[in-house]
Amino acid sequence: MTIDLRSDTVTKPTPAMLDAMYKAKVGDDVYGEDETVNELQQVAANLFGMEEGLFCPSGTMTNQIAIKVYTQPGNELICADNAHVYKYEGGGIASNSGVQAKILQGNRGRITAQQIEEAINNDDIHFPVTKLVCLENTSNRGGGSVYDINDIKLIRKLCEDKKLNLHLDGARIFNVLVEANYSAKEIGEQFHSISICLSKGLGAPIGSVLLGTNKFIQQAKRVRKVFGGGMRQAGFIAAAGLYALKNNVERLKEDHAKAKQIADILKQKSFVKEMMPVETNIVIFKLHDVEKAQQLVEDFKRENILIGKISSDECRMVFHLDIDDRMMKILIETIDRIND
Numbered sequence: 001m002t003i004d005l006r007s008d009t010v011t012k013p014t015p016a017m018l019d020a021m022y023k024a025k026v027g028d029d030v031y032g033e034d035e036t037v038n039e040l041q042q043v044a045a046n047l048f049g050m051e052e053g054l055f056c057p058s059g060t061m062t063n064q065i066a067i068k069v070y071t072q073p074g075n076e077l078i079c080a081d082n083a084h085v086y087k088y089e090g091g092g093i094a095s096n097s098g099v100q101a102k103i104l105q106g107n108r109g110r111i112t113a114q115q116i117e118e119a120i121n122n123d124d125i126h127f128p129v130t131k132l133v134c135l136e137n138t139s140n141r142g143g144g145s146v147y148d149i150n151d152i153k154l155i156r157k158l159c160e161d162k163k164l165n166l167h168l169d170g171a172r173i174f175n176v177l178v179e180a181n182y183s184a185k186e187i188g189e190q191f192h193s194i195s196i197c198l199s200k201g202l203g204a205p206i207g208s209v210l211l212g213t214n215k216f217i218q219q220a221k222r223v224r225k226v227f228g229g230g231m232r233q234a235g236f237i238a239a240a241g242l243y244a245l246k247n248n249v250e251r252l253k254e255d256h257a258k259a260k261q262i263a264d265i266l267k268q269k270s271f272v273k274e275m276m277p278v279e280t281n282i283v284i285f286k287l288h289d290v291e292k293a294q295q296l297v298e299d300f301k302r303e304n305i306l307i308g309k310i311s312s313d314e315c316r317m318v319f320h321l322d323i324d325d326r327m328m329k330i331l332i333e334t335i336d337r338i339n340d
């Protein structure tokens with residue numbers, strides 16, 4: 001048995017989810033004829049109070065489509081310096097859209113209206129035209145940190161004043177929604193577009209949905225085709241997403257409790273220098289010895305536990321629905337045994 005804490009993307013579909021996939025009614029989604037895809041898009045859009053949804057193979061694609069729709073080559077977007085759109089999408093901002101990013105140092109991935117205001121370029125032929133702001137909630141590299149809704153509202157107000165579009169990378173927005181004091185609809189009101197992932201904590205094997213207005217989704221559909229993301233009988237995978245939305249949202253709290261429990265144990269170990277506050281399902285910690293992250297990864301690996309190394313002295317564990325109580329017990333015993 002392997003205990004895989006590298007990411008919440010590693011989950012495998014359960015028999016019940018596979019059954020839902022097997023029974024899905026499908027059609028050619030490029031013709032708009034797959035009723036399961038259509039249902040998923042509508043369910044996701046309704047949940048956030050958005051007009052329409054577009055099913056895509058990955059969260060990278062939904063983010064990159066949004067950027068492409070909102071910008072022209074030579075424009076600039078604003079995001080955090082550790083944002084997924086900037087750091088982990090293979091330079092797609094530049095290569096797909098010919099856009100450059102102005103990156104801001106956030107508080108565990110969260111940026112403020114004041115920072116953004118200072119980063120917006122004046123109308124001057126020397127400067128690229130600022131077009132778009134991208135937020136990430138929870139922030140992946142920020143250790144699963146959650147935005148305060150009031151901070152988001154200030155950013156939205158600024159974007160209205162400056163005529164900028166505001167996109168949410170909501171790969172882990174459901175981890176936010178089970179913890180924060182705001183609803184999916186309240187989030188939907190603040191953003192022009194939202195990308196949600198079904199393949200993270202929700203446990204579906206594949207899939208993301210891009211949400212926005214009818215007009216935006218019409219343009220997004222065109223870009224998806226160009227990016228090679230127009231899929232045919234995609235209802236088989238959309239069915240997994242529908243199943244996940246119905247059954248796997250509330251249980252995310254269990255992952256968060258497990259993450260907090262392990263963070264508390266790790267904090268006691270002398271090799272841990274600093275622990276990021278754990279707000280959701282991600283545990284990120286810094287080690288005293290620089291260059292020691294790789295060794296810790298290997299120490300765990302010998303015990304069949306896989307953890308992530310995110311820099312030379314930082315490790316990451318992500319909790320998800322394939323981590324059960326028996327695995328937790330083994331993990332705790334292993335941490336106890338690992339030398340200080």
Ligand SMILES: *Cc1c(COP(=O)(O)O)cnc(C)c1O
Binds near residue numbers: 057085171200
């Ligand atoms: C995982 C993730 C994505 C999308 O990743 P894909 O692997 O392309 O689905 C986007 N944003 C964040 C913050 C993520 O963690």
